[in-house]
Amino acid sequence: MAVSSFLFILLASVTGIILAFEPIDHAALNYSGDQTQIPVTQLIDTLKSNYDEVLSVEIDEAGFVKASVLSMEGDSGDFYINPLTGKKVGEIEKQAEIFQFATSLHRSLFLKSTGRFFVGLASFLLFLISITGLILIIKRQQGIRAFFNRIIKDNFYSYYHIYLGRLSLIPIIIITLTGVYLSLQRFEISPDIVLTHDVDYTSITDTPQRNLAEFPALKNITIADVRYIEFPFSPDVEDPYKISLTDRELLVNQVTGEVISELSYPLVNMLSYYSTVLHTGRGSVIWAVILAAACFSILFFIYSGFKMTFMRRKGRIKNKFKAAQSEIVILVGSETGSTMSFASLFYKELLNKDIKVHLTQMDKYQQFPKMKQLVIFTSTYGDGDPPANATKFLNLLNTFKDIPQFEYSVVGFGSLAYPSYCKYAFDVDEALRASPVAKELLKVYTINNKSWEAFDQWVDQWGERLALKLEVPRDNTVTKPRKKPQKFEVIAKTYAQESPDNTFLVTVRPEKSIKFRSGDLLAIYPQKDTHERLYSIGKNLDGELLLSIKRHEFGLCSNYLNDIEVGASLNAVRVKNPEFHLKKNQNAILIATGTGIAPFLGMMADNENKKERILYWGAKNEASFALYENQISTALERGLLSKFVPVYSRLGKEKIYVQHLIASNHLAFSNALKNGTVLMICGSISMQKEVIAALQVICETYQLKSLSYYQQRGQIKMDCY
Structure with a gap:
C-alpha cells in the first residue's frame, strides 16, 4: 500500500510543506491588530460613516477584515480595513506564484479531475497506513496503555519512525480525513448546500426604528463570530442585512434590527468549512507549523520505511549449500532484520570452517535429512508474538516428525524493557523439548538490546560444545562504525601483577578536549588493524578517564594495557552511552x-x-x-x-x-x-x-x-x- 501510493504521497507532502507557509505569510501582515472582539454593530456603523456605500464585509480565518466599498472622495474597491477606524490598511494581494503552483499540484497534479481522484485516493491510503501504523505501534509497545512508554531503540530508522509516528499521528489523521472529504466535495459527492430563506416580505415592518447599537439580533455578536456580511442595496425595509456566522445565517431588518429569518448551516457545510481550515492551517500559525511538521514527518516515514525494507532484504543470503546437504541448519525469526544480521555472521563463520550449513527463515522449516544441529535465532514481536517470518514455525514443527534425531540451540533477542522479554524464544524452546527427536544442546540463551558481548559469549559456548574454535569479527554490519581514533595519554596506572586477581587501573587523558561522562565507553585499539575492545569508564575528580581492567593470559588488549607505561599514548574512541548515565x-x-x-x-x-x-x-x-x-x-x-x-x-x-x-x-x-x-x-x-x-x-x-x-x-x- 505504501509503495503503490508513494509518488502521490511524496508530492502531496512536499507541496503541503510549501502551502503550510501560506497562512504563516498571511498572518505576518497583521491587519487585524487583535481587534476581533469589536462588536459587529460598531464595525457596520464605522463603515457606513466612512463610505458612501458598503457592499459587503468578509472576515477571513486570520481575523482580517476585507471590505467592498464605494466612496466619492476616498478609497473605493476591495481592500483590508482596520475594523476600529474603517480605514484602509492594505491591498488584497493575489496568491503568490509559488503558492499557486503548489496549490494546483497539491490538488490535482495538473491533471484536473483525474489528478484530483488520485490525490483523494492517496489521502485515503495514507489514512489507512496511519491506522495500520497505529495498530503496529500498539502491538510493538505491548498494549495501548504502553503507547507512550519509552521506545526501545533497535536502530535510528525504526526508533524515529515510531517516535515521530506517535507525535504526528493525530495531525496526519486530520490531514488525510479532511483531504478525503475535500476531494469528495470537489466531485460533488458531498456538496455544500445553498441556504434558501423563506421570507414573507409583506409582513416586514419598519417599526420600532432602532440605532445599530440597539439591534437585538446583533447583541453579543463580535467580529470573531462573523464570516460575511452583505449590506442592503437600498434603504427599503424589505432589503435586509445578510449575515453569515460560523454556524448559521441571519437576515436582519435594517431598520428595526429584528431577525427576519435564521437558518443553521447543515452538517455538510460545517464539515466543508472546518475541513478547509484544518487542512490548510488558515487562521492559525501554530496549526500551520504543526501541519508542516507532519508533512516533514511523512517524508521521513517514506524514507525510513524504504530504508528498513532494504535493511531486511540486505540480510538475505544466498546459501552455498542446499537444505538437503547441510548438517547444521540456522533458522531465523526477525522483524526488523537485526536478528538476521547476527545469524548471518554466525553462518559465515561456520562456512569459514568448511562446515555444510544452511540459513533460512523459521517459516521455511522443512524436513532436513542430514541435519544434526538446529540453531534458532529469534526475536519476539509485541506481547510475546512471533516475528513476521516465524508465524508458521510451531505448526511446521509438528508437521515434520518422521526425521532423524538432532540437537538444538535457541537464542532469543529482545529487550528487558518489555514484559514479554524473549517470550517467543522460550515458546520455541518448549516446543522443541516436547519433540521426541530433538535434544537440547544448550539451554535457551537470551540477548538483551543486541549485546555484542552476549552474542560473542554464546558463540564461544556453542563452539566449545562441538569442539569448534569460532571467532566472529567485530567489524561487521551489526556494530556501529566508530569515529577516527584519537590519542589518549596514560597519566597513571597500576599493574596486574600487583593484584591477586590480575586486575589493574589505568587513568588516561585525551590529548584533544572531548566531553564524556561516567558510564560512557572507551573503544581501545591495541595495535593497527586489530579489533576494538570496549571498556566502561569513570570520570575522576580531575576530569580524567578511569579504566578498571582484568588481564587475561591470552588477552591482546588487556596485556597491551597492562604493559603500557605512564606517559605513553594509546589509540581510542569515546563512545557515548547515554542509557547508562546517572x-x-x-x-x-x-x-x-x-x-x-x-x-x-x-x-x-x-x-x-x-x-x-x-x-x-x-x-x-x-x-x-x-x-x-x-x-x-x-x-x-x-x-x-x-x-x-x-x-x-x-x-x-x-x-x-x-x-x-x-x-x-x-x-x-x-x-x-x-x-x-x-x-x-x-x-x-x-x-x-x-x-x-x-x-x-x-x-x-x-x-x-x-x-x-x-x-x-x-x-x-x-x-x-
Missing part, C-alpha cells in the same frame, strides 16, 4: 562485580549534591578490594558514597554472590523501586541475568510492577559484557 539529582543503588566498578567510581566522584549512593560490589576475596580501597574510603568520608556493601564469593565454604546479597536485602530493594531510586548494574552478562532474576522475585513478592516497567522509566540501567 543524573546528579538522583538517588542510586550501584551493583557491580569485579572491574564493573569503574563507572561507579566516577559517579561517586561526581556526586556534588551528595545524593544517596549505595554500592553493592562482588569480588573473589578481600584482597581484591585493595585496588579500590583508597577511592571508596575517600568517597565514604566525603559523603559522596552513602554505603559500601561488599560480598566475597570465596571467603567461606559457601559461595556467595552479589545476587544473594540483593535477595537478603529484599525489603531495601523493594523500597528503592517504590521511591524512584535508580538501580544501575555493571559487570558480566551472567551476573546481570542472576541479578535480574533476584529483582524479579522481589517484584513478585512485594507485588510491584514488572521489571520492564522500571526499565522503561529509566529506573533500571544496565551495562554488562
Whole structure:
C-alpha cells in the first residue's frame, strides 16, 4: 500500500510543506491588530460613516477584515480595513506564484479531475497506513496503555519512525480525513448546500426604528463570530442585512434590527468549512507549523520505511549449500532484520570452517535429512508474538516428525524493557523439548538490546560444545562504525601483577578536549588493524578517564594495557552511552562485580549534591578490594558514597554472590523501586541475568510492577559484557 501510493504521497507532502507557509505569510501582515472582539454593530456603523456605500464585509480565518466599498472622495474597491477606524490598511494581494503552483499540484497534479481522484485516493491510503501504523505501534509497545512508554531503540530508522509516528499521528489523521472529504466535495459527492430563506416580505415592518447599537439580533455578536456580511442595496425595509456566522445565517431588518429569518448551516457545510481550515492551517500559525511538521514527518516515514525494507532484504543470503546437504541448519525469526544480521555472521563463520550449513527463515522449516544441529535465532514481536517470518514455525514443527534425531540451540533477542522479554524464544524452546527427536544442546540463551558481548559469549559456548574454535569479527554490519581514533595519554596506572586477581587501573587523558561522562565507553585499539575492545569508564575528580581492567593470559588488549607505561599514548574512541548515565539529582543503588566498578567510581566522584549512593560490589576475596580501597574510603568520608556493601564469593565454604546479597536485602530493594531510586548494574552478562532474576522475585513478592516497567522509566540501567 505504501509503495503503490508513494509518488502521490511524496508530492502531496512536499507541496503541503510549501502551502503550510501560506497562512504563516498571511498572518505576518497583521491587519487585524487583535481587534476581533469589536462588536459587529460598531464595525457596520464605522463603515457606513466612512463610505458612501458598503457592499459587503468578509472576515477571513486570520481575523482580517476585507471590505467592498464605494466612496466619492476616498478609497473605493476591495481592500483590508482596520475594523476600529474603517480605514484602509492594505491591498488584497493575489496568491503568490509559488503558492499557486503548489496549490494546483497539491490538488490535482495538473491533471484536473483525474489528478484530483488520485490525490483523494492517496489521502485515503495514507489514512489507512496511519491506522495500520497505529495498530503496529500498539502491538510493538505491548498494549495501548504502553503507547507512550519509552521506545526501545533497535536502530535510528525504526526508533524515529515510531517516535515521530506517535507525535504526528493525530495531525496526519486530520490531514488525510479532511483531504478525503475535500476531494469528495470537489466531485460533488458531498456538496455544500445553498441556504434558501423563506421570507414573507409583506409582513416586514419598519417599526420600532432602532440605532445599530440597539439591534437585538446583533447583541453579543463580535467580529470573531462573523464570516460575511452583505449590506442592503437600498434603504427599503424589505432589503435586509445578510449575515453569515460560523454556524448559521441571519437576515436582519435594517431598520428595526429584528431577525427576519435564521437558518443553521447543515452538517455538510460545517464539515466543508472546518475541513478547509484544518487542512490548510488558515487562521492559525501554530496549526500551520504543526501541519508542516507532519508533512516533514511523512517524508521521513517514506524514507525510513524504504530504508528498513532494504535493511531486511540486505540480510538475505544466498546459501552455498542446499537444505538437503547441510548438517547444521540456522533458522531465523526477525522483524526488523537485526536478528538476521547476527545469524548471518554466525553462518559465515561456520562456512569459514568448511562446515555444510544452511540459513533460512523459521517459516521455511522443512524436513532436513542430514541435519544434526538446529540453531534458532529469534526475536519476539509485541506481547510475546512471533516475528513476521516465524508465524508458521510451531505448526511446521509438528508437521515434520518422521526425521532423524538432532540437537538444538535457541537464542532469543529482545529487550528487558518489555514484559514479554524473549517470550517467543522460550515458546520455541518448549516446543522443541516436547519433540521426541530433538535434544537440547544448550539451554535457551537470551540477548538483551543486541549485546555484542552476549552474542560473542554464546558463540564461544556453542563452539566449545562441538569442539569448534569460532571467532566472529567485530567489524561487521551489526556494530556501529566508530569515529577516527584519537590519542589518549596514560597519566597513571597500576599493574596486574600487583593484584591477586590480575586486575589493574589505568587513568588516561585525551590529548584533544572531548566531553564524556561516567558510564560512557572507551573503544581501545591495541595495535593497527586489530579489533576494538570496549571498556566502561569513570570520570575522576580531575576530569580524567578511569579504566578498571582484568588481564587475561591470552588477552591482546588487556596485556597491551597492562604493559603500557605512564606517559605513553594509546589509540581510542569515546563512545557515548547515554542509557547508562546517572543524573546528579538522583538517588542510586550501584551493583557491580569485579572491574564493573569503574563507572561507579566516577559517579561517586561526581556526586556534588551528595545524593544517596549505595554500592553493592562482588569480588573473589578481600584482597581484591585493595585496588579500590583508597577511592571508596575517600568517597565514604566525603559523603559522596552513602554505603559500601561488599560480598566475597570465596571467603567461606559457601559461595556467595552479589545476587544473594540483593535477595537478603529484599525489603531495601523493594523500597528503592517504590521511591524512584535508580538501580544501575555493571559487570558480566551472567551476573546481570542472576541479578535480574533476584529483582524479579522481589517484584513478585512485594507485588510491584514488572521489571520492564522500571526499565522503561529509566529506573533500571544496565551495562554488562
